[in-house]
Amino acid sequence: MEKAEFVVVANRLPVDHITGADGEQTWGRSPGGLVTALDPVMRNADGAWVGWVGQPDLDIEPFEFDGTHLVPVRLSAEDVELYYEGFSNDTIWPLYHDVIAAPRYSRVWWEAYQRVNRRFADAAAAVSAENAIVWVQDYQLQLVPQMLRQSRPDLTIGYFHHIPFPAYGLFSQLPWRRQVLQGLLGADVIGFQRVADAGNFARAVRRQLRYETKASGITVPNDDGTTRRALARAFPISIDASSYMQLARSEQVQARAVQIRESLGNPAYILLGVDRLDYTKGIQHRMKAYGELLDDGRIQVEDVTFVQVASPSRERVAAYIQLRDEIELAVGRINGDHDTMHHTAIRYLHQAYPREEMVALYLAADVMLVTALRDGMNLVAKEYVASRVDNRGVLVLSEFAGASDELGSAIRINPHDIGGLKDAIMRAIEMPAAEQGRRMRSLRRRVLEHTVEDWSRDFLQALDAFHGREETQ
Template sequence: MSGSPLVIVYHRQPLEEVMVDGKIHYRTNKSPNGIVPTLKSFFNHLGEEAGSWVAWKTFDPEVGVDFEKVVTVEDPFGDYRVSRLPLTKEQVESFYHVTSKEALWPILHSFPDRYRYDNVDWETFREVNRAFAEAAAEEVADDGLVWVHDYNLWLVPLYLRRIKPDVKIAFFHHTPFPGPDVFNVLPWRREIVNALLDCDLVGFHLPRYARNFAEVARSLMGATMGEAIPVDPVLATPGMALSEPDVPEKVTFEGRDVLLGVAPVGCNASLVDSILATEENKALQAQLLSELDGRRLIMTVGRTDYTKGMVESLCAFERLLERRPELIGKVKMLATSVRAAAQMTVYEGTQRDIEGLVGRINGRFSTLDWTPVVLFGQAIPFEKLVAYYAIADVCLTAPLRDGLNLVAKEYVASKAGNPGVLILSEFAGCAVELPQAMLTNPYSNRSLDNALDTALATPPEEAAAAMAAMAKEVATYDLGHWAAVTREQFTKIDRVRAGARPTEAAA
């Protein structure tokens, strides 16, 4: 095999395995939503050449690897190869559920008090990352590009560069990236940053995260920063908690130029529009409105995670009913907190807190014909979620820290310019893109309380105007726009390797 011009390295497989007549068949994921379909769309631009995807698949070492390591998938985006890296459950538990979630995740989200070091087996983290790098090296052409996704694969570029020194390597962070004072809590900080400096391009959602990485690389490794260039005006609204007016175009370390890319992921606004236009969804919206029976609906949606602000949102709703008894029976909260995998014990306390709060609120305020909070512990199918968004008066999205937050963008897309209020944490990455939202500080009870009171009192015409402005941004800076910007960043790599400055490469 000559190798693929593009290899995507991501922990999730882009396929489903189904058994038909006793034989395994591979097909594209059913859900059209999320980042996976967008990543696969990059294979569309390879012409007749096939792309490759590297992910893990667990196996029982007592049985051995009982699946094909490499399969070809027929997909609307074209045929591509999927390399399934065999990992034991113990390896996944160690590198993903423990090291990534208990040690790396809290630091990335600026929660050093949640950092747990004692259970970390860093050698297993290295071992798994090395295996991903070896699998990617098997798939990629000598002059191809390997695109690595997210912090749990931080060390892949280090090992890949040793195996194939000339291959192009890009990396994208889906999380925040903290400044040096927080990042340096990690005892493996130099190894991690050294690995990222083996990339040709390191991408982030926001200019702030890119600048933080540059500061870390300078302070830890002595890397030098390139010229600071102005960012897209959409990302540069002054006065925001995460605003950053400019960002270094690159960092240089040991003679290597590492480009810094900024491109916040968008939602699939056209998909939302198509779902809302169906007769089935319109009927579902009508049914949900009938069930509300004139009550106002507040939604809060996320995963069970202490960074997502679900506890803070529920407490804010409880305080709303306490101080405004006239709202009892007239407003309802739908909370979706998708439970973490059973192996992620780090979130067990958060799950108990959420369930306890919902029980307390419902116990205090329920009447015979009204329950104030409905809690879903499993993900709501996307088509139904869009219908809920479309009828919800308020979407309360209050993470304490979030790399981006697609819930906010999906709510805006679902409202289609109709009245609705998005209460949005200042510390969600997408807040810099949506200054028209009702911004709040989730660390402040007073700020959350004021936001809820103001949202419920906002005149429909004012709410519609703000929503229409945000809907325009969400529709323009959608998943397709993110993909186009990313492809443009990829083209800079060859130019920079040839000696051009990054800004010249963009011309």
């Protein structure tokens, strides 16, 4: 097999297994910002993508898809349970999201995480050409950079961390904190969503490993007594803004937006939440605020409808099962108290929708509620802004989402402050058209000036500075 000059390593391959009406199995491109961002890079570089196919116990040989060489990594049902559902999503995810849910520390999970990370690293090493560039993605694979550096010191290695990196007081609770830091420092460039995340990482490196950290980089010792420099900094991710704008301008999508309003009884205002069903998203907080506004009589169900799209997520993890029950109970109570024969207070949709339908929803919604308790970025906020080609609509945005660093013209809120959140919703509903236009134009300018293509280019340019360089002291 021909080796690749550019290799992406991610938990998932950029394709999904699709079963057709006739029962035939085919592959289709996965939705998502990462796939969109890297597609042109992969095509230009004739690259390879290493990842899991998304189903346990599938043995699939490497194959070509849409100009990219795909290298499947096999995970058993036990691997999925221990490495993915266990360590990745029941230890790392809650710990790195400020312990909104309690992380669990299991040595068996950690051993599985090490074992699976080694499998990904070996697959990447095998497919990489001499002096290739390898870009590792996200928290499921934090040990891969160091494993790659040990087996293939010729490689230039990047790592991007899509979720928050916690403050030292939280991170230090992880029993395997030193191993994780050393794993990440195998990379030449370690990217984060926010400046604060990069700072948290550097602080953890200083406190745990005693390495020198400066703005110019982190001094990392090599096994032979020399040192090298690793760069840790923020590279905020974005979206393919032009694709959202194109959809928002299409007659079919605009007609669908009108249909959505009609199907909801043509309320004066539609509030919208769009999230994966996850405890980090603050779905319960916005429902509580909305329910109290109805209770207080500040809004009427005939005038204001709340649509919540919550796509299924990690349905075998106990915390997510409990979260779904709690949210559905809250929806039932609010609707039971306030619904009329013709108007529903909350239209709750526990399913995923294609992009066309989401853009129609964005166009139909007067107010977008992004109330994350902690979020690396939150691309929904940017999708809403990109879709509002009419320069209308109001974005209510949590200060704890990475997007709030960039989207300064949103109404910023602390989702824990329910009173403040209620006031922000009322302010958004009552905002004059002129102020909406002023704010939305500013938001759109930021999203259009910094797209997902800019993100991947900025990261790879930083990585290029290390390519082929042997730096020792």
